Amino acid sequence: MAKITATEVNNLRKSTGAGMMDCKNALVEAEGDFDKAIEILRKKGQKVAAKRADRDSSEGAVIAYVNDANNEGVIISLNCETDFVAKNDAFVALATQFASTAVNYNSKEGFLNADFGGITVSEKLIEQTGVIGEKLEIGSFEKVSGEFVGSYIHAGNKIATLTVLSANVEGADAVAKDVAMQAAAMNPIALNEEGVDASVIEKEIEIAKDQLRQEGKPEAMLDNIAKGKIKRFFKDNTLVNQDFIKDSKLSVAQYVKTIGDVTVTDFKRVALV
Template identity: 45%
Template sequence: MAKITAAQVKELRDKTGVGMMDAKKALVAVDGDMDKAIDFLREKGIAKAAKKSDRIAAEGLANVAVAGNFAAIVEVNAETDFVAQNDQFKELVKHVAELIVANKPADVEAALAMPTQGGTLNDEIIEATQVIGEKITFRRFELVEKTDSQNFGAYLHMGGKIAALVVTEGADEATAKDVAMHVAAINPKYVNRDQVPAEEVEHEKAVLTEEAKNEGKPENIIEKMVEGRLNKFFAEITLDAQAFVKDPDQTVAKYVASKNGSVISFIRYEVGEGIEKKEDNFVEEVMSQVRG
């Protein structure tokens, strides 16, 4: 019997998308012949997931799992929204988030190699691809750690089309969740103006200054005009300065302060962002639900 090397197993997995044990069994069965191993897997129906590897998976769901002082936000993609609403797919995404927060892998590659009851997480995703019949991809995740005095707030829009994870200092979980809802709806870029890169501020300032000059404003009031417009710029892109979506008469910072807290950080995942796909007006949908 031919000796099967780890390199052969990896090559077969890369070519077929099957799990490690299936790849090894196939190679053993055909004495290490790569072409015969591929045929073997195809005949068993195990390699059909590989046929889907060139498809675009831009739909799917995001989810958040919390365990003590750690939280994970994840995105898992499928090819169609129909499959994204499949109960098995929903459970898979939830399962992925729970595995991430429990095992705290360094990156997606490490996450896919995590041992599970089904072999590895990658094996489970391949199996789900075969059962569900669409390409499924674990795209990304972020792990967040908080202190005992801080709170996590998580919000899922439409079951996970948009997911937001917020950390507040003080306040409570309900407040943090309200802020996560705001983040999902309004999509701020930064928590506060201190986080806005200096070059971005300088660029905006230069544009606003030229704009004021082109309006024919006198030099002595241009600086005040630019300062006022910069404040508006910060109010548009920073979470703290935005009008709170559930009470536009106060900013997010003032709302959280009224609950004896402050916002530390946020992460917002919108499924498929950056992947070529049809446009959906998620912001409008979220806001209509928030205000309803």
């Protein structure tokens, strides 16, 4: 039997994230062969992943990540089975590492096939399933690009947002983050009126008309009054028209204009609730 040193066990642990005893046992089984020990641990991960494939992975960490040029951003969710794992610092660190890789890809499929320390992201998920003992998967993948991208991650890593501004000007960083915080807190359904699906508008009009009928309003007045209610619906539910949470005298669009001729061109919001 090969003699396994504490240094070898520690190096394997750093490489794979597996527990000390798992690493020691893998090295013993591999007779000290480091690469073979890694394969043993990965096969263990595959077995665990197969057993837990039908488990619900509704917990996890949502991470927003923006590249150094501030012109591309991504939100991913690394999903797991329990809140206990989701709150673990090492789990959140892994999610952040995944996000820093994901920002270089335009699709979830491309990201899952990306290199991650010599293996693919998909293979890393399987490996870490064996380490952690829970089903792990990438849930959401949202990518944006533009002149300036800002981000916000709410405490607890359950909500993350990205916002895109039309220009990279002085103050863009603070404003983009403020708007991202707005999106996290107020959960708008669209950027502006044009982004609201026609079926949603039709449904809101019908609801408004029904309410007005119950109030006894004449049928001839319903269309005009309903239009006013729809304007209110847009104000409450579209990002640029919402009252800015830090200064309700301004809409979000007006707040963004305080740094120049700038508009919000896109946003993404991902939440695990």
